[in-house]
Amino acid sequence: MSDRYKHSEIESKWQAAWEEQGLYDTAEDPSRPKWYALTMLPYTSGDLHTGHWYAMTPSDAAARYRRMSGYNVFFPIGFDAFGLPAENAAIQNNVHPQEWTYNNVERMQGQLRRMGAMWAWDREAISCDPEYYKWSQWFFLKLHEMGLAYREYAPVDWCPKCNTTLAHEQVWGEDRHCERCDTPVIKKDLNQWKFRITKYSEELLADLEKIDWPEPVKVMQTNWIGRSDGAQVTFFTEDGDPIEIFTTRPDTLWGATFMVLAPEHPLVDIITTPEQRSAVAECVEEAGRLDEIARTAEDKEKTGVFTGGYAINPVNGERIPIWVADYVLMGYGTGAIMAVPGHDERDFEFAKKHGLQILLVVQPPADSEAGHVRSADDLEAAWPGEGVMINSGPIDGTPAGKEEGESVKAAIAWLEENGKGTGAVNYRLRDWLISRQRMWGTPIPMIHCARCGTVPVKYADLPVRLPDDAQFKPTGESPLNYHEGFRYVTCPQCKGPAERETDTMDTFMCSSWYQYAYVDPYHKAGEPLAADDLPWDSGRGSYWLPVDQYTGGIEHATMHLLYTRFFTKALRDMNVVAFDEPMLRLFNQGIILGPDGERMSKSRGNVVNPDEYVDKYGADTVRGYLMFIGPWEHGGPWDPSAIEGVSRFLYRVWSVVLDEPHSNGAGSPADADVRGLERKLHQTIAKVSEDYGSFRFNTAIAALMEFNNYLIRVKDSFTGPDGGETEDGVWRESVRNLLLMMAPVFPHVSEELWQRLAEGGDAASVHLQAWPQADPEKAKEEEITVVVQVNGRVRDKLSVAPNTAEEELEAMALASNNVQRWMDGKQVRKVVVVADKLVNIVIG
RNA sequence: GGGUCGGUGGCGGAAUGGCAGACGCAGCGGACUUAAAAUCCGCCGGGGUGACACCCGUGUGGGUUCGAAUCCCACCCGACCUACCA
Known part of the structure; x- marks a missing residue:
């Protein structure tokens, strides 16, 4: 008997050896095809949890498979190191967020090393390092110059627990709660920095076609961008003030019987008549107050008030009343609508409630349920469907629809001919609010001067550093506000007294460009920057970029994954990159659940600590088990007993490779045995190659288990009379190939056995070997x-x-x-x- | 309300038009052991049989096909996302 498989010894041994050899260091090599594999960077929370293992170790296995298949693979790692938890810890424990963060980084680096992944540690980047965030600030200045970063006084979402504003994407659910802490947000009017992501609405939508991303992510981004095609039409009040509206149904303009303004609409004040003033004021106040209360699903009753004012319908000259109601949102379209109760459900509901006129302009077809309806009084609900236009002047008789020759196109043509409006596209996407009223983030490099206005910090003065001596008090206010040395500065233009911007950037800013930072982290460290610099070495950048394969969770579909696409398009327009999309392929893994099938959470007490299992079974077993559970994109529950199966597999491999056979064979194996083994080997190579290439690790591991079971069964047939192996090459070839195929998933045990098998004992690493090729003839x-x-x-x-x-x-x-x-x-x-x-x- | 994905043994899953249940877990029986653990061998969807044969079976109901877990239609259930978007 050989010695037994001792995972703890061999894993730490090989991790140290690989590091010493620089096995995973990165070098550009134009003679080989490159492959940039990236897994979403971890936040410096303090511990790597099972979810990190589930996301990262299969990514590593896929990257290793690429590497063995001949690619020069770049698989970097770093840390998303800014954010609120560090600051909260600072307040609670009176430590600087930096200290808290770097302690966590150190612990997580150790945990990441235990994974046995092929991280390119030589390119590690940590986003709270001043040499990192000086480039975040450099980008900010460039975006500002391009008009893509701007400051605006507007109502914004505020999380009262985090004491900061949030971007539209970071407010979740029907109760509009904070993405981080679940607290319902409130509205505040504040001066805030935003990025003009809406400039790229159309491109962000259209370019989804260019990338190989999962359909659900594309659908979510498409819905989030929310393109609507329709028309912009100008109504006028009786006093001649214009009211712009956007509609997707310009064909139903002839059925517009009233208008509705959002409570925040600037015209509300102007058109409200004295008699209606108090009722309107109450409604506006109510709407403002409602924003501060968590709205529930039932709370959908359409409330609204007549302003006393009237508008003229531009298509038929009809005088229609103008109402104010909170179902019209200031943040979408123009904040004003024409209401067509005959053909819009919300308008119908509102009209019924307030006794407003309902007009039918699309006659439902006779064979439909609503087909018998001849007049609007018979309507039980709005008719949004098909039919023929009636009561609609120039477009009477046109079939209702958006296609060529149908009512919508006809109406737009008529509007444009008569100067009443134009065809228009509207997007739901809003600009990205990046200001955070917190200290532990990238300072926004702007200075407010009473004389010169808002002035950018000079490139050469970057980075704007966070102070080391900030005081953390539980006031809810950013320490930057009361740090005099940080706050009070001289104006870069007039040299007069000025105040530094104390907002910091959303941490999604750091992760919007981290894939570029890895290529050449902390470029020009310690050197002053200039406007015409490049943020990384251009040779390295043009070799590695863009990312070939990105892996991560779908929860970032409308946040990080949208922001980084926007960022790349902006970078392209500042001539920093020459491509349109940052990540060519994306794979979304599922979620690893607790043993009870529920999402792991401390409150449920179903959290699985990966370190515990690594101690007991070894990293190889934990890696293999996570990949064996099922299809990677499905996720699934962690079963503490099922991991035994993978563990047993590794012990059996150990034994089949190293142990003496149980009985001695007759000499050389029979031809049929040789061909049988050869066939099984090549079938396995074909299956495993295909599965690794498409992230089907569960079936790849099953094939490896099956092959190993086969080897166990036939081992004695390949044993010579003296007890040693026969000279026949097939057995040896099979065992070697088993180890090669195991190497991506089980890097340590494969290396150990590979080295023990090597003659002379000084072989090149298994991870430097070429991937075996299946011979279809032999597999037959x-x-x-x-x-x-x-x-x-x-x-x-x-x-x-x-x-x-x-x-x-x-x-x-x-x-x-x-x-x-x-x-x-x-x-x-x-x-x-x-x-x-x-x-x-x-x-x- | 809208969208997306899914429903197969006791469990995780495999098979995406051609032998349902690969691989693994759990369970049962046996070998080894003073004993247990570990390990090894065998069984393992339900009915039926001494054993076969045979019958039933992939959420439900229909359909297409020589043949359906797989394709189509309707419905039921679950997960996730989204939601007054004009």
């Missing part, structure tokens, strides 16, 4: 089973050579005793023969 079966069916039910099986002629199969099937028995003298109506598969005899 000599004999296959063809199923014989009678009326679709299996009644017999034939053992034949592959490619046996169809006529021959048919003859054999008809001659079968079993078949004869089932045919029972009945007529053969038809015989279906599928070569190498089956014969189906249809009788009756």
